[in-house]
Amino acid sequence: MTAAKNDGQRVDSRDLDIPEEPLAVSVLTGFLGSGKTTLLRHLLAHPAMEETAVIVNEFGEIGLDHLLVEKATEDTVLLNSGCLCCTVRGDLVEGMRDLYKRRVKREVPPFKRLIIETTGLADPAPILQTLMTDPLLSNRFRLDGVVTTVDAANGSETLDRQLESVKQAAVADRILLTKSDLVEEPARKALEQRLHSLNPAAPIYESVQGAVDPALLFNAGLYDPQKKSPDVQAWLKAEAYDQTDHGHHHHDVNRHDASIRAFCLTYDKPLDWDRFNSWVEMLITLYGGNILRIKGLLNVAEIEQPIVIHGVQHVFHPPVRLEDWPDDSRQSRIVFIVRDLKPEMFEHTLKAFNEDSSAPI
Numbered sequence: 454m455t456a457a458k459n460d461g462q463r464v465d466s467r468d469l470d471i472p473e474e475p476l477a478v479s480v481l482t483g484f485l486g487s488g489k490t491t492l493l494r495h496l497l498a499h500p501a502m503e504e505t506a507v508i509v510n511e512f513g514e515i516g517l518d519h520l521l522v523e524k525a526t527e528d529t530v531l532l533n534s535g536c537l538c539c540t541v542r543g544d545l546v547e548g549m550r551d552l553y554k555r556r557v558k559r560e561v562p563p564f565k566r567l568i569i570e571t572t573g574l575a576d577p578a579p580i581l582q583t584l585m586t587d588p589l590l591s592n593r594f595r596l597d598g599v600v601t602t603v604d605a606a607n608g609s610e611t612l613d614r615q616l617e618s619v620k621q622a623a624v625a626d627r628i629l630l631t632k633s634d635l636v637e638e639p640a641r642k643a644l645e646q647r648l649h650s651l652n653p654a655a656p657i658y659e660s661v662q663g664a665v666d667p668a669l670l671f672n673a674g675l676y677d678p679q680k681k682s683p684d685v686q687a688w689l690k691a692e693a694y695d696q697t698d699h700g701h702h703h704h705d706v707n708r709h710d711a712s713i714r715a716f717c718l719t720y721d722k723p724l725d726w727d728r729f730n731s732w733v734e735m736l737i738t739l740y741g742g743n744i745l746r747i748k749g750l751l752n753v754a755e756i757e758q759p760i761v762i763h764g765v766q767h768v769f770h771p772p773v774r775l776e777d778w779p780d781d782s783r784q785s786r787i788v789f790i791v792r793d794l795k796p797e798m799f800e801h802t803l804k805a806f807n808e809d810s811s812a813p814i
């Protein structure tokens with residue numbers, strides 16, 4: 454089969470390398486100077502990271518120069534390891550589409566994984582939303598997870614001063630505590646505890662000079678590519694969240710993270726799908742910006758299999774129907790990370806929408 458190129462030449466589709474599955478994307482975020490580039494350097498030199506492309510969504514300089522050997526195309530460089538790196542100074546969506554196009558046309562090596570390094574000042578939520586909603590990107594890429602670097606030496610102070618850094622830690626699937634060589638054990642433990650209460654489900658790993666096993670940081674999504682099946686328990690980690698005692702959180706109003714709450718709602722009866730959707734719509738309309746992340750495993754009336762939902766602020770992935778329940782429980786479990794909102798409000802409104810027949814649907 455042939456297709457017309459913009460310049461009028463014909464392209465033989467046998468020349469195209471179209472990936473069979475969406476490519477895994479990991480978002481690497483973390484505050485300025487927290488060690489993102491150092492981590493990338495280490496990761497990209499690891500044999501397990503072959504077939505990786507990196508987009509550095511930065512305005513500053515890229516610190517990967519010593520690894521560069523060859524220019525693949527104008528703004529893309531091939532690293533020693535065979536990985537690919539390009540800098541997107543403008544629009545990330547354009548950059549990703551362009552990189553995908555070049556991969557399909559075999560102009561760059563056939564990478565299977567993409568890491569996006571965000572600028573240190575970024576709120577990662579809009580980037581996650583873009584990945585989930587852009588129609589061209591969401592078919593070609595799937596979000597594997599968010600890796601957040603936190604500087605063990607300055608992390609606590611940064612969390613005090615910069616709301617962005619709190620959000621970066623709150624939406625992480627994996628947290629990497631960097632520069633742990635620079636702090637004493639008690640200070641590191643206190644920071645770990647703080648990060649854990651911000652985001653109870655994210656494992657925290659330590660690293661010095663970016664040294665970490667890449668296997669710990671990737672494959673954080675619902676779908677386990679090794680087993681070729683979803684691993685919903687590892688993904689949801691409902692048991693890590695505060696289930697009942699809403700008073701556990703510290704209430705130091707001078708700390709940004711005092712405003713962040715992570716909790717799990719459970720619901721025993723099957724949910725009415727329309728009512729549940731109306732509830733979510735209500736939450737998004739009224740509080741979208743304050744809902745950093747929602748993940749859920751739902752028991753929906755008249756559907757035997759569980760339904761998985763995943764949202765970031767205003768945006769939701771399309772719900773996924775799994776083949777089977779991960780355990781014997783048929784409870785719906787929804788985990789939230791929110792800002793300036795009370796768990797009780799979620800609990801009461803979920804009940805009202807599902808059980809009060811006069812509630813709007």
Ligand SMILES: Nc1nc2c(ncn2[C@@H]2O[C@H](COP(=O)(O)OP(=O)(O)OP(=O)(O)O)[C@@H](O)[C@H]2O)c(=O)[nH]1
Pocket residue numbers: 483484485486487488489490491492513516572573631632633634635660661662663
């Ligand atoms: N002692 C020590 N220094 C580290 C470690 N990791 C990174 N650094 C240093 O911290 C500084 C900042 O690290 P980068 O990797 O550039 O941090 P970044 O997050 O990419 O920084 P920006 O791109 O500015 O946001 C560099 O001087 C690193 O050498 C570590 O584990 N221990």
